[in-house]
Amino acid sequence: MDLEARAHSEHPEELRLWLRLLTCTQLVEKQVRTALREQFDTTLPRFDLMAQLERAPDGLRMNELSRRMMVTGGNVTGITDQLVAEGQVERIDVAGDRRAWRVRLTPKGREAFEDMARAHEGWIVESFAGLDGREITQLHRLLGKVKSRFQEEP
Numbered sequence: 001m002d003l004e005a006r007a008h009s010e011h012p013e014e015l016r017l018w019l020r021l022l023t024c025t026q027l028v029e030k031q032v033r034t035a036l037r038e039q040f041d042t043t044l045p046r047f048d049l050m051a052q053l054e055r056a057p058d059g060l061r062m063n064e065l066s067r068r069m070m071v072t073g074g075n076v077t078g079i080t081d082q083l084v085a086e087g088q089v090e091r092i093d094v095a096g097d098r099r100a101w102r103v104r105l106t107p108k109g110r111e112a113f114e115d116m117a118r119a120h121e122g123w124i125v126e127s128f129a130g131l132d133g134r135e136i137t138q139l140h141r142l143l144g145k146v147k148s149r150f151q152e153e154p
Contacts, residue, residue: 028127035123040116045071047120049079050088050105050113059092059104088112 033044052068066076080103083089088109094100
């Protein structure tokens with residue numbers, strides 16, 4: 001039973017919408033996790049870490065990676081250790097701070113990530129195949145209105 005099945009007609013439409021959004025997110029995420037595992041023998045957290053590094057060619061400090069991924073430093077360290085062992089990322093000393101490291105993609109890691117990112121984009125596009133372009137634009141605009149409400153709050 002998915003989250004949406006918990007809602008009943010007596011619940012506010014907003015609650016039912018929220019549960020539908022969560023259900024859709026979980027379904028797409030499950031598809032992406034499965035495809036990453038089957039096609040690239042990797043996990044979504046590893047993909048997410050590499051995506052953050054792809055946006056920062058000079059690398060990121062471990063604490064910055066942790067903050068951006070919204071996970072603990074220990075999680076980032078474990079994933080980084082695996083990727084270093086595979087030659088996908090490298091650790092670089094931070095000048096003036098012997099306890100800190102920057103992490104960046106290696107050329108091998110960049111190439112692997114580019115392949116995964118292309119496939120990922122295709123999976124996401126396929127997830128919305130039931131909507132036409134106008135509907136996608138409308139849904140994006142409407143969700144933007146919800147998002148902006150939270151950005152206006154102090």
